[in-house]
Amino acid sequence: MKKIGVLTSGGDAPGMNAAIRAVVRTGLDKGLDVMGIQRGFSGLINGELFQMERKSVADIIQRGGTILRTARSEEFKTEAGQKKAANILSAFGIDGLVVIGGDGSFHGAQALAKHGIKTVGIPGTIDNDLAYTEYTIGFDTAVNTVLDAINKLRDTSTSHERVSIVEVMGRNCGDIAVYAGLAGGAESIIVPEKGYDVNVLCRTILEGKLRGKMHNLIIIAEGVGGANEIAKKVEEVTGIGARATILGHIQRGGSPTANDRILASRLGYRAVELLLEGKTSTVVGVQGGKVIDMGIDEALTIKAKFNEDLYLIGESLSY
Structure with a gap:
């Protein structure tokens, strides 16, 4: 192997730049040429490739987003688009490709592997919804965001003696809600894995009021949705002022935490090693604090396991 490429695809996540940096500098350290591919699979199809050097990734480890940028590509979902992308890589003499992203990005890497391109996937998504790895790059930063x-909403909620309902991202995975809710002392954590009854929620708020509790913080995952509707119902039933806050894409931005920078560096380094070992259609991740790798096919079929223990701890400590 003489030349590799790297791209980011799907939603951006804090720590993607740290992963790009790790791939580029590891590749160069091991005598490889490294090409950056802009705008994901869309940019690949359009031939948006450029040579990367050590200075190309200087001063990016602390930056959120992705310097390679990212975009969706309907064309790449077709067999013709995938073949065109593989031909572009071959035309540039690229022997292996590192794909940084979520499950959709991994399906793209899987497709290119079937066209003879050696591929390794790195999990970069704030949702933490790839079950084969304990953590994905960007999740820790999103939780801290x-x-x-x-913390700020609790201040104003306390001042006005209100119920504050905060909707967080994560698609159909409730990890951001559970981790942030537990760390932030939320009174209720609502996730798609468990569901909820708005009447039970209202009764719990009223019972808390009888004990002298004058404010409540409720975290709801976007997979459940309806923060505004819940706030309206809570206010109607309890008579307590309720406000909904949908945090949205602010969770994708910001400087990555130390944990995300270190995870990205470890996974980027290992991804290049795997390409040099001749591996393909493979993903890297972390289990028990150790970097692991497995086939993309296997990784994408592993069922997500909800962290019941953390959820129960959150419930136990909430009141």
């Missing part, structure tokens, strides 16, 4: 926001 939510925690900072709910």
Whole structure:
């Protein structure tokens, strides 16, 4: 192997730049040429490739987003688009490709592997919804972003004796809600894995009021949705002022935490090693604090396991 490429795809996540940096500098350290591919699979199809040097990734480890940028590509979902992308890589003499992203990005890497391109995937998504790895790059930063926001919301909620309902991201995975809710001392954590009854929620708020509790912080995952509707119902039933806050894409931005920078560096380094070992259609991740790798096919079929223990701890400590 003489030349590799790297791209980021799907939603951006804090720590993607740290992963890009790790791939580029590891590749160069091991005598490889490294090409950056802009705008994900869309940019690949359009031939948006450029040579990367050590200075190309200087001063990016602390930056959120992705310097390679990212974009969706409907064309790449077709067989013709995938073949065109593989031909572009071959035309540039690229022997292996590192794909940084979520499950959709991994399906793209899987497709290119079937066209003869050696591929390794790195999990970069704030949702933490790839079950084969304990953590994905960007998740820790997103949790800390939510925690900072709910700390501020608790201040104003306490001042006005209100119920504050905060909707966080994560698609159909409730990890951001559970981790941020537990760390932020939320009174209720609502996730798609468990569901909820709004009447039970209202009764719990009223019972808390009888004990002298004058404010409540409720975290709801976007997979459940309806923060505004819940706030309206809570206010109607309890008579307590309720406000909904949807944090949205602020959770994708910001400087990555130390944990995300270190995880990205470890996974980026290992991804290049795997390409040099001749591996393909493989993903890297972390289990029990150790870097692991497995086939993309296997990784994408592993069922997500909800962290019941953390959820129960949150419930136990909430009142």
